[in-house]
Amino acid sequence: MAKNISKIILLASMLILFGCSREEVPHTRGVYMLMDTSGTYTKELEQAQRVINFILSNLNPGDSFAVARVDTGSFSEKDIIAKVQFEDRPSRANQQKRIFRDKIDKFVKNVKGSAYTDITGGMLQAIEWLNEARTGHNTILIFSDLKEDLKKGFVRDIPLQLSGFSVVALNVTKLRSDNIDPREYLNRLAAWQERVEAGGGTWQVVNDLERLESVLTF
Amino acid sequence: MSLSNFLMITPNPVASGVIWFVIISIVLYIARAHAHQGILAASRTVRNALRLSAHSVMLLVNRLHQRNKEVLLNQGREAAERIIEREFERVDATVRRDLAEYPALHRLLSEEITKIDEDYKESIDVPPAPPGWVKAVEAVAKIPTTKGDPMVGNVLEDIHQSLIKANTKATEEYRKASHQRHQLLTNMMPHWRRLRQLLTQVDKNINSLLQRSTTIDRHMDEFEGIIHQTDRAARMLSSSSLTQFFISLFVLAIAVGGAVINFHLIARPLSEMVGGTSYIMGFQMNNIAAMVIILVELAMGLFLMESMRITRLFPVIGALNDKTRQRMVWTFFSILFFLAMVEAGLAFMREILMEEDAATRAILRGDSVAKEVAQGSYLWITTAAQMGMGFVLPFALMFVAIPLETFVHSLRTVLGVVMVGLLRVLAWSLRFLGNIARYTGDTLVHGYDLIIFAPLWIERMVKGAKQGEVKKKEKKNVDSMHFGGAA
Numbered sequence: 001m002a003k004n005i006s007k008i009i010l011l012a013s014m015l016i017l018f019g020c021s022r023e024e025v026p027h028t029r030g031v032y033m034l035m036d037t038s039g040t041y042t043k044e045l046e047q048a049q050r051v052i053n054f055i056l057s058n059l060n061p062g063d064s065f066a067v068a069r070v071d072t073g074s075f076s077e078k079d080i081i082a083k084v085q086f087e088d089r090p091s092r093a094n095q096q097k098r099i100f101r102d103k104i105d106k107f108v109k110n111v112k113g114s115a116y117t118d119i120t121g122g123m124l125q126a127i128e129w130l131n132e133a134r135t136g137h138n139t140i141l142i143f144s145d146l147k148e149d150l151k152k153g154f155v156r157d158i159p160l161q162l163s164g165f166s167v168v169a170l171n172v173t174k175l176r177s178d179n180i181d182p183r184e185y186l187n188r189l190a191a192w193q194e195r196v197e198a199g200g201g202t203w204q205v206v207n208d209l210e211r212l213e214s215v216l217t218f
Numbered sequence: 219m220s221l222s223n224f225l226m227i228t229p230n231p232v233a234s235g236v237i238w239f240v241i242i243s244i245v246l247y248i249a250r251a252h253a254h255q256g257i258l259a260a261s262r263t264v265r266n267a268l269r270l271s272a273h274s275v276m277l278l279v280n281r282l283h284q285r286n287k288e289v290l291l292n293q294g295r296e297a298a299e300r301i302i303e304r305e306f307e308r309v310d311a312t313v314r315r316d317l318a319e320y321p322a323l324h325r326l327l328s329e330e331i332t333k334i335d336e337d338y339k340e341s342i343d344v345p346p347a348p349p350g351w352v353k354a355v356e357a358v359a360k361i362p363t364t365k366g367d368p369m370v371g372n373v374l375e376d377i378h379q380s381l382i383k384a385n386t387k388a389t390e391e392y393r394k395a396s397h398q399r400h401q402l403l404t405n406m407m408p409h410w411r412r413l414r415q416l417l418t419q420v421d422k423n424i425n426s427l428l429q430r431s432t433t434i435d436r437h438m439d440e441f442e443g444i445i446h447q448t449d450r451a452a453r454m455l456s457s458s459s460l461t462q463f464f465i466s467l468f469v470l471a472i473a474v475g476g477a478v479i480n481f482h483l484i485a486r487p488l489s490e491m492v493g494g495t496s497y498i499m500g501f502q503m504n505n506i507a508a509m510v511i512i513l514v515e516l517a518m519g520l521f522l523m524e525s526m527r528i529t530r531l532f533p534v535i536g537a538l539n540d541k542t543r544q545r546m547v548w549t550f551f552s553i554l555f556f557l558a559m560v561e562a563g564l565a566f567m568r569e570i571l572m573e574e575d576a577a578t579r580a581i582l583r584g585d586s587v588a589k590e591v592a593q594g595s596y597l598w599i600t601t602a603a604q605m606g607m608g609f610v611l612p613f614a615l616m617f618v619a620i621p622l623e624t625f626v627h628s629l630r631t632v633l634g635v636v637m638v639g640l641l642r643v644l645a646w647s648l649r650f651l652g653n654i655a656r657y658t659g660d661t662l663v664h665g666y667d668l669i670i671f672a673p674l675w676i677e678r679m680v681k682g683a684k685q686g687e688v689k690k691k692e693k694k695n696v697d698s699m700h701f702g703g704a705a
Contacts, residue, residue: 027497053582062495088493090486090571094578101582 030064030135031055032126035081036144037069038117045108047171047209048143052104054212055141061086061093064133067104068122070144071114072151075121081107085133117149120156127161139166140201145173146188162201169205170212246666247673254663261659268652275645279638286634287452291444293627294455298441305434309427316423323416330413337406341399456631463628469621477512480561480611483604484508487567512615515557519616522550529623558612565608569601 033055035048052067059065066083068074082103086093119142130138140162146169150156169192178185193203206212227234246253443451485508496503524535525546535546667674 028495053584057579057582060494061489062493088495089490090494091490091574094574097578098581 028062028064028135029059029137029139030130030133031059031066031139031141032130033065033067033141033143034070034074034119034122034126035067036117036119036142037071037111038114038149040113041145041173042111042113044143044171044173045111049104049108051141051143051170051209051212053101056097056100059086059093059097061088061090064130064135065100066126066129068125069107069111069114070117070119070122070142072116072118073121073154074118075124077125079122079125080129083129116151116154117144117147118151118154118156119144119146119148120150120158120160121154123160123167124158127165130165137166138164139168141168141170143170145175146192147175160195160199160201162196162199165199165201167196167201167203169203170207171209172205172207240672243670243673246670247677250666250670253666257662257666258659261655261662264655265652265659268648268655272645272648272652275641275648279641279645282634282638282641286631286638287447289634290452290455290459290631291447293459293631294444294451295441298437298444302434302437302441305430305437309430309434312423312426312430316419323420327413327416330409330416334406334409334413337402337409341402341406456635459628459631460635462624463632466621466625466628470618470625473615473618473621476611476614477516479607480512480615481505481508483568483608483611484511484561484564487564487571490567490571511557511561515554515612516615516618518550518554518557519612520619520622522547522554522616523619525550529619531619531623531626554612554616558609561608561612562605563608565604566601569597569604573597 033048033052035045037045055065062085064083064085066080068080071079073079082100084096084100086096123140123142126140130140148156169189172185172189174182174185178188189205196203225234225238227237440451440454444455485505488507488511489502489504492503492507494502494504498506520529520531521535523529524532525538525543527536527543530536535543538546
């Protein structure tokens with residue numbers, strides 16, 4: 001009888017111990033958004049603002065969100081425009097959302113176009129940041145035409161470690177050359193898809209931002 | 219050598235088939251008696267095993283039925299005792315309240331009756347006494363008179379006048395006395411009314427006692443039935459228990475609905491306190507906290523009802539002395555009140571959070587109209603409603619204790635009835651399978667004989683021929699004896 005009681009106590013204490021361990025990782029979400037600021041794409045930044053606001057309104061306490069620009073060399077923390085890990089308290093999380101939005105607004109007003117487009121560098125930075133954030137579900141949003149234009153000497157032929165990541169390309173605008181030869185556009189998308197899927201991630205393209213709500217299910 | 223090669227005795231498959239059929243028929247015919255015995259023995263074994271199992275299950279059913287009856291009768295006895303006890307308490311209260319005042323009532327009645335009696339005596343009609351000098355007048359009137367003597371006439375005239383005066387005076391006095399008597403009779407009316415009221419009250423009290431005694435008689439009859447463990451009492455209790463089970467289940471379902479609403483009221487604001495991102499065993503911490511608060515409220519409600527002796531789920535609380543019990547009542551009520559206040563506060567917090575969320579979303583969307591709507595002046599109504607619900611629901615959930623007690627008590631009976639039903643179905647199924655096994659054995663025996671119909675037919679033919687010869691011989695013997703006898 002005493003043995004049985006001790007077994008029950010042991011089982012209960014183990015349950016409590018394992019049960020009480022904080023398992024934040026599987027339940028939180030991390031979103032990293034890359035904004036292309038090169039050349040004429042700066043005109044599209046108002047759309048990006050809408051997307052950011054939409055994401056902000058959908059994120060919950062405990063989630064992480066960062067917005068970074070894509071410029072000549074994007075593999076740098078300096079390119080992160082705003083980043084936040086929302087606090088546990090919903091009221092505080094709301095305040096953080098408002099501050100985040102203000103930062104983005106300020107950035108969009110004063111943004112200057114960059115000469116080159118280093119999307120891969122931005123992706124690497126996104127992977128690093130999201131891994132550090134230890135979030136459960138990671139999403140990288142690329143707001144760009146996906147045309148990479150690297151400065152001479154920059155090495156970006158690096159395999160991406162995207163296992164457990166969802167990569168969503170937003171508002172992939174067609175360039176003038178794409179209109180002449182649409183294969184360029186399709187090849188560009190296919191190349192990125194191949195690269196992402198080779199890294200273990202999932203790939204999705206959303207050009208119609210009206211459908212954003214139904215596509216981006218966080 | 220494959221199986222087909224083995225089976226093909228001759229190149230012609232039909233011939234091979236016929237040969238095999240003949241071989242099999244012969245083998246089966248030789249083994250017929252043993253095969254029949256084997257098949258029948260196997261079917262009997264299965265059938266007996268199944269029937270034995272069915273019998274065991276039926277024994278279990280009877281035991282369970284008996285146990286259910288005992289439980290039901292025990293519960294019924296306890297319930298009847300409680301009802302009778304309560305009826306006696308009511309009778310006691312009535313007797314204490316009404317009949318304890320009976321001496322005072324009796325005194326009151328006596329006083330009223332005395333007053334009425336006195337008034338009655340005073341109101342007796344006493345005719346006025348004739349004046350004493352009337353006889354003197356008669357004597358004067360008999361005096362012989364002579365014509366022309368005016369003296370006698372004058373005297374009589376004076377007497378006549380005096381008589382009229384006396385009569386008038388007497389009449390007035392009589393009227394006055396009658397008026398006084400009528401006044402007395404009028405004054406008797408309130409006493410009569412009071413008397414009537416008192417007697418009506420007494421009648422009502424007595425009738426109430428009589429009604430109570432009738433109810434007690436009815437309950438006592440039921441109680442006696444339960445004590446004597448009659449089938450009627452068991453049936454009535456079973457039916458009553460089933461009804462109570464479904465009613466309590468329905469009320470509990472309503473209570474669960476209330477608890478769910480309560481949960482949604484407090485779960486969201488609790489994330490402000492305990493955080494919304496921590497998880498325990500896969501559940502959000504704020505949800506667990508909300509659930510714990512509701513369960514604590516339920517527990518406090520149960521204890522409160524128990525301390526008030528409305529329910530009897532915890533005999534320990536019921537057995538406490540009255541003073542301790544009273545203290546516990548106040549303690550549990552205070553905790554419940556405190557939790558209700560906390561819930562009202564959380565409901566208020568929920569509304570603030572929702573408004574803030576709506577405002578943030580409106581800002582993020584750049585929607586000025588939505589922002590205004592989010593800050594609308596009518597929102598105090600929903601805030602007040604949520605706070606009210608947050609305060610009231612804990613007290614409403616407190617009353618779950620009553621259907622819960624009924625549910626727990628009736629559940630035993632219902633489970634017993636369901637178990638008996640299931641076991642009866644099992645017993646029937648076992649018996650059915652036993653019969654199937656038996657008839658399957660018979661069918662197999664007939665099927666076996668069908669396969670070896672040819673040898674059996676030959677056997678019958680041979681037997682028939684032998685019997686024919688025996689009969690012929692017997693007939694010959696009989697004939698020879700007959701003719702020999704005749705010769």
